[in-house]
Every structure is written in C-alpha cells, then in structure tokens.
Amino acid sequence: KVFDVVVVGSCMTDLVSKAPRLPKAGETIHGHKFFIGFGGKGANQCIQAARLGVKTAMVCKVGKDFFGDNYIQNFKDNGVHTEFVKQSSDAVTGAASITVDDAGENAIVIVAGANMLLGAEELQEALPAISHTKVLVCQLEISPQTSLQAMCMARDNKVKTIFNPAPAIPDLDPDFYRVSDVFCCNESEAELLTGSSVASVEEAHRAGQELLKRGCGSVIVTLGPQGCVVLKGGESTLKHVPAPEVTAVDTTGAGDSFIGALAFYMANHPHMPLEEMARRANLVAGVSVREIGTQTSFPYRRDLPNEYFQE
Ligand code: RIB
Ligand code: NA
Numbered sequence: 001k002v003f004d005v006v007v008v009g010s011c012m013t014d015l016v017s018k019a020p021r022l023p024k025a026g027e028t029i030h031g032h033k034f035f036i037g038f039g040g041k042g043a044n045q046c047i048q049a050a051r052l053g054v055k056t057a058m059v060c061k062v063g064k065d066f067f068g069d070n071y072i073q074n075f076k077d078n079g080v081h082t083e084f085v086k087q088s089s090d091a092v093t094g095a096a097s098i099t100v101d102d103a104g105e106n107a108i109v110i111v112a113g114a115n116m117l118l119g120a121e122e123l124q125e126a127l128p129a130i131s132h133t134k135v136l137v138c139q140l141e142i143s144p145q146t147s148l149q150a151m152c153m154a155r156d157n158k159v160k161t162i163f164n165p166a167p168a169i170p171d172l173d174p175d176f177y178r179v180s181d182v183f184c185c186n187e188s189e190a191e192l193l194t195g196s197s198v199a200s201v202e203e204a205h206r207a208g209q210e211l212l213k214r215g216c217g218s219v220i221v222t223l224g225p226q227g228c229v230v231l232k233g234g235e236s237t238l239k240h241v242p243a244p245e246v247t248a249v250d251t252t253g254a255g256d257s258f259i260g261a262l263a264f265y266m267a268n269h270p271h272m273p274l275e276e277m278a279r280r281a282n283l284v285a286g287v288s289v290r291e292i293g294t295q296t297s298f299p300y301r302r303d304l305p306n307e308y309f310q311e
Contacts, residue, residue, distance in 0.1 A: 003081070003133040004054035004267035005260075008123070008150040009042015010115045010141030011060050011085075012094040013067045014294060016252075021101045031099070038074045039096055039294045040115070041139045041166055044253050048260025048284070049137075050078050051300045053309075054267050057081035057133070059126040059150070060142075061118040067093035068114070074295075084126040088114050094141070104248035104289070110167075115142045123150055131157035134267040137259060139164045144173060151179040160266055163216075164259050168192040177214035182274070184220040184262065185211075186255055204229045205238050218274055222258060224251070227282060230275045239275045244286040253294030258285040260298070269311065280308055 019031035038047075042060060050056040058080050062068030064087045071093060075082045091114040100106045123130065123146065130136060136154035138147040138161070151161050152175075163180040165172060168189035177183060190198040190207040198207045204221040208231040211219045222228040227243035261281035265272060284299060291297035301309065 001132050001134050002055075003057050003129055005046065005049040005056045005135050005137065005263045006059065006129050006133040007042050007046035007056070007137045008059040008126070008130070008142070008147065009045070009137070009139045010040035010094055010112065011043045011062050011071050012040035012096040012110060012115075012141070013071070014039035014096045014098055016098045016100060016293065018100050018292070022099055022105065022107045035293070037293045037296055038071060039253065040094055041141050041164065041256050042137075043071070043075070044256035044294050044298070045137055045139070045164070045260040045263065046080055047078050047295050048257045048298045049264045049267075050080050051298055052261060052264040052284070053301045054264050055081070057084060057129045059084040059118070059122065059129065061086045061088055061114045061122065063087065063091055063093035063114045064089040065093055067095070081129070084122070084129060086118070086122055088117050091117055098252060100250050100252060100292070104251050106250070106252045108252070110141065112141060118142050118146050120146070120149060123153060127153060130154055131159065133159055134270070135160045135162060135263045137162045137164070137263050139166050140169060141167070144169065148173055148175055148179070151176070155179050162259060162263055162266065164255070165189050165193065166255065174214060177211065177216045180216040182218045182220060182262070182266070183211055183216035184222070184259060186222045187224070190221045201226060201229060201240050205231070220262075220274075220278055222255060228278055230278050232274060241275055241279045241282060243282045246286045246289055248289040250292045250297065251289050253297070254285045254289045256294065257288040257298050258282065261285065272311070283308065
C-alpha cells in the first residue's frame with residue numbers, strides 16, 4: 001500500500017473565542033482570549049494520525065485565498081501528502097466560529113465554503129490514493145454524496161473504512177452503514193440517528209445495537225468522560241471502554257483526535273482487538289483536552305508513552 005491512512009474530508013479555519021460562558025440568543029458578552037487555528041474534522045483526524053507516525057494523504061478542497069494557502073503549508077508541516085489538496089477560486093476556505101466556555105464546553109458554527117465543492121472529479125483524481133491505502137476515513141463536513149462515493153471506492157478496493165457521521169444529519173443515506181467497517185459517532189450523533197436518548201453506557205449500547213443492525217461491521221459510540229462502547233457484528237457482549245480521568249480545558253476536536261488515533265491503530269496494528277484500539281485512542285484524545293485548541297493540542301508520538309505503540 002502507498003498510504004496508511006487517507007482522509008477524504010474537510011478543512012476549516014477555526015476562529016476561537018474563550019468566554020466565561022456561551023452567549024444566549026441576541027446577547028453580547030465579553031470573552032478573554034481569541035486565536036485562529038487549523039481545524040475541520042477531516043483535517044484534524046488526518047493530522048492526528050500523521051502525528052502518531054503513519055503515512056497519510058488528505059483529499060480536500062480549500063479556497064484560493066490566504067487561509068487556503070496557509071492550510072496547505074500546515075499539511076506539509078505535519079508530513080501529510082498534499083497532491084490531492086485542491087484550491088478553488090469559486091468559494092472561500094471553510095471557517096468555524098467557535099466559542100469555548102470556562103468549563104471547556106463549546107458551541108460551533110461552520111461555513112463549509114470550498115469543502116462543498118469537493119466532488120466526483122477530485123475523487124477520480126485521488127483514486128490511486130483511495131484504492132491504495134490501508135484505511136480510509138470520512139465525515140460529514142463535505143457533501144454527503146462525496147463522502148459516500150469515497151467510501152464505496154475504498155470498499156471496491158478492499159480498503160478498510162471508518163465513518164464518522166459528524167456533524168450528524170437526520171436523513172443519513174442508509175448506504176453509509178453498509179460501507180462502514182467501523183461506524184464511530186458520539187452520543188448526540190447516536191441520538192439523532194436512532195431517535196432515542198443516549199446519555200448512559202446502557203443507552204449507548206442499545207443505540208449501538210440499532211446502528212449495527214443497519215449493516216456496519218462494528219460500531220463505536222463515544223461518551224466523553226464516560227469513555228465509549230464498542231460493538232462488533234456477530235457478537236452480543238457489551239464492551240465498555242472507560243476513559244482516563246482528565247481535567248478538560250477544551251474538548252473541541254477531542255472526537256477527531258480519537259478517530260485519527262483509531263485510524264492509526266487500524267492501519268498499524270490491524271490485528272489488535274477493536275476495544276484495545278478504542279482504549280488507546282481514548283488515551284490519545286485524553287491528552288488533547290488538556291490544552292486549548294484542536295490541532296495545537298493533538299499529541300505527537302514522541303509525547304506519548306512507549307506502551308501506546310506496542311502490540
Ligand atoms: O471537531 C472539531 C472541529 O469541528 C473544529 O476544528 C471545527 O473546525 C469544526 O469543524
Ligand atoms: Na484541545
């Protein structure tokens with residue numbers, strides 16, 4: 001294989017404000033910190049996988065603007081292959097306005113911009129990468145049809161797929177389940193997709209069983225501080241993976257750190273049990289919540305204990 005992990009997904013410029021609490025509708029409040037960072041779920045996941053030490057490529061679209069130019073440099077700085085990162089003058093680079101409160105909670109508005117112009121033509125160009133990778137990862141910050149097509153292309157070439165239905169949409173094409181080797185969502189996405197409450201390990205297990213029935217190979221439902229549940233097709237036992245105890249400064253992008261790490265383990269340790277991959281991915285994501293920002297807080301291999309990388 002040419003690559004270990006290929007991500008077909010989004011890039012966003014994150015415009016982050018820290019405030020004591022999230023503003024209410026119609027309200028203006030004073031924040032105490034502002035910064036601009038590299039984000040977008042697709043790129044975040046790709047960067048986390050790359051930082052753990054695998055060969056990655058990103059398939060995405062940014063604007064022909066300052067933010068797009070900077071983003072391409074960011075991929076290069078992180079060792080991500082950029083041949084399939086395209087620039088368009090028809091739309092701006094995607095942007096995310098993020099507010100983070102003192103409890104580490106966040107609220108986000110994304111304007112996808114150029115991300116929505118990634119389509120069949122670009123996928124065709126990227127076929128050599130999509131068909132020659134160990135793992136392909138997709139999310140929902142680009143056009144869902146593009147994500148689905150990329151997953152189908154990967155499947156046709158016996159490439160393992162991870163699908164992260166984020167941000168969740170209520171009318172998700174049922175084909176997504178059938179082409180997902182691992183379907184990985186958080187509690188609120190699981191709620192939206194199943195229509196029932198997902199707040200406890202028990203409820204996550206039930207939601208996971210429902211998602212599994214729709215045709216995916218395995219399901220992971222993440223529960224923040226409660227860890228995650230892992231369900232494999234054909235097995236009925238509940239596997240709950242607890243999360244490490246951490247004091248969260250900023251949980252933005254923690255889910256992306258988890259998915260990126262999961263992709264790393266699937267590519268590098270394909271025979272490891274899925275719950276062990278999830279346990280280690282939880283530890284990696286746990287490091288990311290201790291610092292403000294998304295990619296700025298994602299750990300490199302050198303920051304992590306050696307045992308995270310042993311069989
Ligand atoms: O998952 C976190 C990401 O979601 C942020 O980086 C922001 O860009 C939004 O897309
Ligand atoms: Na963080």
